[in-house]
Amino acid sequence: xxxxxxxxxxxxxxxxxxxxxxxxxxxxxxxxxxxxxxxxxxxxxxxxxxxxxxxxxxxxxxxxxxxxxxxxxxxxxxxxxxxxxxxxxxxxxxxxxxxxxxxxxxxxxxxxxxxxxxxxxxxxxxxxxxxxxxxxxxxxxxxxxxxxxxxxxxxxxxxxxxxxxxxxxxxxxxxxxxxxxxxxxxxxxxxxxxxxxxxxxxxxxxxxxxxxxxxxxxxxxxxxxxxxxxxxxxxxxxxxxxxxxxxxxxxxxxxxxxxxxxxxxxxxxxxxxxxxxxxxxxxxxxxxxxxxxxxxxxxxxxxxx
Numbered sequence: 001x002x003x004x005x006x007x008x009x010x011x012x013x014x015x016x017x018x019x020x021x022x023x024x025x026x027x028x029x030x031x032x033x034x035x036x037x038x039x040x041x042x043x044x045x046x047x048x049x050x051x052x053x054x055x056x057x058x059x060x061x062x063x064x065x066x067x068x069x070x071x072x073x074x075x076x077x078x079x080x081x082x083x084x085x086x087x088x089x090x091x092x093x094x095x096x097x098x099x100x101x102x103x104x105x106x107x108x109x110x111x112x113x114x115x116x117x118x119x120x121x122x123x124x125x126x127x128x129x130x131x132x133x134x135x136x137x138x139x140x141x142x143x144x145x146x147x148x149x150x151x152x153x154x155x156x157x158x159x160x161x162x163x164x165x166x167x168x169x170x171x172x173x174x175x176x177x178x179x180x181x182x183x184x185x186x187x188x189x190x191x192x193x194x195x196x197x198x199x200x201x202x203x204x205x206x207x208x209x210x211x212x213x214x215x216x217x218x219x220x221x222x223x224x225x226x227x228x229x230x231x232x233x234x235x236x237x238x239x240x241x242x243x244x245x246x247x248x249x250x251x252x253x254x255x256x257x258x259x260x261x262x263x264x265x266x267x268x269x270x271x272x273x274x275x276x277x278x279x280x281x282x283x284x285x286x287x288x289x290x291x292x293x294x295x296x297x298x299x300x301x302x303x304x305x
Contacts, residue, residue, distance in 0.1 A: 010109065013068070016067065071145040075174065105142060109121055
């Protein structure tokens with residue numbers, strides 16, 4: 001085939017991309033100390049990558065690219081890396097902790113000697129840029145391979161637009177301790193350091209927060225308007241139900257005791273019951289959609305097992 005030699009070929013592989021959150025600020029505070037910490041942390045990361053059957057391909061600045069033949073081992077390596085680095089950071093002051101972001105993608109790449117190139121690498125870099133500090137984000141191709149094989153949870157973040165890739169890439173956050181809920185920091189380092197990777201133009205709705213306190217203020221204001229303009233009808237019940245649903249959805253997204261999707265389904269079920277009661281005409285019609293919600297919850301639970 002034209003253009004393909006023994007040194008240049010294509011293959012399917014799992015790409016692991018990592019960089020340091022807020023690296024420029026850390027360098028500005030303590031250049032020598034930051035470089036020493038970066039070397040020490042990256043050595044730990046490299047050892048864990050090799051222990052899981054991976055290979056470090058390249059490092060640049062604060063970034064690192066590795067590849068794995070196994071998708072499962074790539075995600076396990078990422079979880080182990082973040083857990084080990086979290087232990088190292090626990091002994092450091094908050095403003096000097098070095099937190100890595102990791103993105104993982106399964107894709108077709110061009111191999112040229114010891115390096116790999118192509119959309120598969122660019123997607124991994126974009127996923128890494130979407131991750132929170134200390135977090136891991138994976139593509140849907142990775143999620144499909146690992147969702148029933150690794151004892152961690154996942155949170156759907158929505159589609160990710162990637163330069164030179166026609167279709168958006170659905171992405172998932174891997175839940176690692178409390179870091180999975182940390183909101184992304186708005187800093188100059190939010191842009192990835194890898195070539196051909198740019199920051200998403202929008203943030204997934206799943207990451208936007210509507211504090212319950214704000215919803216409570218809106219609810220109180222609506223009740224006050226209803227009472228001050230009283231005409232014998234408590235019309236505010238419906239907007240209050242909508243606000244209650246938003247607050248419950250915020251709880252489902254923020255809680256850590258239950259599976260997030262099951263929590264969302266519970267919120268939907270509660271909303272259906274509330275709508276049925278507010279529009280009561282002697283018939284409990286919500287039983288049928290509730291049955292559908294229960295089936296969806298059961299199927300999700302069975303897949304997770």
